[in-house]
Amino acid sequence: MWERSLVLSAPGKVILHGEHAVVHGKVALAVALDLRTFLRLRPCGEGRVCVRLPGVGVVRSWDTPRLQALRRGFAGERWEEEIAAHLDTLKEFAGIAAGASAPESLATLAFLYMCLAISAKYGDVPSVDILVWSELPTGAGLGSSAAYAVCLAAALLTACGAISCPLKEGESTARWTEEELTLINSWAFQGERVIHGNPSGVDNAVGTWGGALRYQSGEITPLKRVPMLRILLTNTKVPRSTKVLVAGVKEKILKFPAIMNPVLDSIDAISQECQSVLEAMPANPSPEYYPVLEELFDINQHHLNVIGVGHPSLDRLCRVTASHGLHSKLTGAGGGGCGITLLRPDTSPLAVEAAKQDLCACGFECWETTIGAPGVTLHHSSSLNAEVLHALSES
């Protein structure tokens, strides 16, 4: 019987460069965002697993004996290889239509898949009640799917005893060991596979480790030195699905390999150039470093349009910020969602305010953000702000 209550969280992310190209083995640079997804786990009446996902309107619960029977129906331990077949069975079990791709369907499937696959490997997940609440907009390019998957992986692995619960009496926050983080990351990747189809793994890596990192084909390298970057984040509020956009890029590459592959190579070179510039910058950089970073944003934004993940709302975002002398690009999967605008250390508060006003007049939402937040973290309730406490105390 699970007796403790615990709260944990994982950050969203911003991809500076390399979105989509990273799915095809190129380099991406990504940083953790100061917006997080929170998960509360607490004991539940004997024999049930309950899950509440207010962000996507899901309230479900299942008898643990039914979940165990379902798990036993899946032969062997080849969960990773058999994901497509298992998902069909899980859809039937949860009453989700075959082709469903609505947020609530994907979130429920990711939960069931991770819960059963983790139980199959490490022992039953006990009777628990799980509530997930997020500060991140869903489906906007800020890695809400990965933050969700990282939180689920950490909570389920802790509940079934595969990893420790490192929060000690008197501590306000705690993190897991490197080895445990590696396990959390690998299971979060499986959750991302359910939601994205073919994820690169960069988002779950940032959600797990936090900070700023370079990611290529599963290799995660923390950036040596990252200056204080000021970034304006703008949400166009145009909905889109990462799964659909990633599939569209693949189709384009297959259709026009000789045209698209050089574009991906160029995006790779942009990420590498940006990494060199960032690592050469002092902690509080002077404005002279910025023209190169700005130009890299502009070039990459054009490339992302070429590979088919732009959107008129994102073009508008870039035009509006350009009229204030600022440079922007989409971030994440594109097709709507969010864009990032680089602010120089000497960009005046008045100029930022004027740009924000024009962006809001387009119906967009924007805010200045700090980057490099910590990765997946366990919390004592004393470390949570009033809004999070309120959201987690609901129902």
Ligand SMILES: Nc1ncnc2c1ncn2[C@@H]1O[C@H](COP(=O)(O)OP(=O)(O)O)[C@@H](O)[C@H]1O
């Ligand atoms: N707070 C949340 N609770 C439950 N599911 C979530 C939550 N946030 C994201 N998701 C899942 O992630 C999906 C969005 O992922 P995606 O299209 O990759 O966009 P992004 O990761 O950029 O936000 C949603 O459809 C939903 O299934």
Ligand SMILES: C[C@@](O)(CCOP(=O)(O)O)CC(=O)O
């Ligand atoms: C487009 C991609 O590079 C990032 C997707 O990020 P998001 O789901 O839009 O936050 C896909 C991936 O790396 O798995």
Ligand SMILES: [Mg+2]
């Ligand atoms: Mg995502």
